[in-house]
Amino acid sequence: MGNLIFSDIDGTLINSKQEVTPKTKMAIRRQIIKGNVFVPVSARMPKAIMSVVGEITKACPMVAYNGALVLDEMGHTLDSRSMPSAKAAEICTYIEHKNNGVVWNVYSGNNWYYFPGNNDQLVKNEEKIVKFRAQPSSIAEIRQLEKVHKILLMGTPDLLDATQKDLQQLYPEFYIVKSAANLLEVVVKGVSKGQGVKVIAQALGADLKECWAFGDNYNDEKMLQSVGHPVVMGNAPENLKRKFATTLDNNHDGIAAVLDKIN
Template sequence: MTAKLIFSDIDGTLITSGGDVSPDTIDAIRKQIIAGNLFIPVSARMPKGIMNVVDEITNFCPIIAYNGALVLDEMGRPLNSQFFDAAEAVQLITKIDALKTQDLAWNVYSGYNWFSSLNKNPLVKKEEEIVGIKSLPVSLERIKDLKGIHKVLVIGKPDTLDKIIPTLQSDFPKLAFVKSAPHLLEIMLKGVNKGKAVKIVLDSFAIDKTNAWAFGDNYNDEPMLKAVGHPILMGNAPEELKNKLNIPVTLDNNHNGIAAALNKISN
């Protein structure tokens, strides 16, 4: 019997609005693991932010972090790592700082590290509470010294982010800009996405996409959902995305959507 690979986004998918994994979802995933199948969390989060959630389920699994910019095997060894230059990140941050608005806050992620501005914005503090990790406030000089950047995250009001995206896309053509939530703008090297990372994991296990399931709830999950044979949207996904993808929809993340779908899978 070929093992099944089960990929899942975290925020808005695996966890509830309260930030926890429901007991029913934990049980459903553990049953799949006991049956010989593999669970792989996929997120825009940093590795530690992913494991803070997944440790409730298992402490031995591959992970896909930073929307696919970093892929680690079950032993924590990198299967793929895609950086962009620190100098480009500094230019990007300088553009954001020049707007002089409290509506926006930048964050820089490199490997296992999360950096924010010296004058920590309340928006960053809220994000820290959500993921259960503290960022390290630094100057731009510290950012310049980094070997590479996996991701820049801009937190802000949805309408403010929508206004700046076209300008940033024009000024930084080598970077990709995608919203993982109305108030979160994820910035990675162009070409990085969850779908390519899923394929890397599938290839590492020599498993065909027909034996892969994926759960997601937002636009940055679209490439992942297209990369597997059994894509499933959460009930809380945007209606526009549901209509666009026309794939199965399960219950929302507050009503055990993942468990409802996994319990229908025969082992």
């Protein structure tokens, strides 16, 4: 088996128009033809991953929800780490009581729920990006879910920084990390993209020291630390660029620039 090429999606694989450019598409396809395996690793849900990756390949293993759900190329679950729905409902209640413009979203399997009436525009913007519709819901409904893979909080960067601090004190059992300036992710402790890539490597019998990973934000850091060839995009925050090799940004085929140099 060839090596694994792990890649984040938003800000990494796709450009600011939400497209995989022809050059990046071809560079990845050339690696697949050589026998290497392309693995998207994203905070997105599985269907929203395939809405992008389906343009490159029809089937691949994937790490969804920042590592809370890991699937093989047939869509079978390799790992699933969820929080109790009662806890998710508690966090959503806390956000609603704050009533400061932060909006909650809850993800379970292939479903995306949100609270309508509070800053709906933020949800509409996310729907456009991921090409998937959220379902209006309520805290009572969230409480009834069988499992919750992820909570996503949307808001202004400053509000989310403050919310992150508050939630970390209130819920030390959760891993709370920004995936973009205006997006804050909540998953159970032990869940990370780093954990997700380890599950895939183990399932496929790959040596992570030989694998590549591309990312652009803090939720990619554990994935980048897990592989032998970590690369951050030119649009990544400065302190990530100080830690890892850096390529061109996501609007200038940063992934292709690296892959085209691999033998």
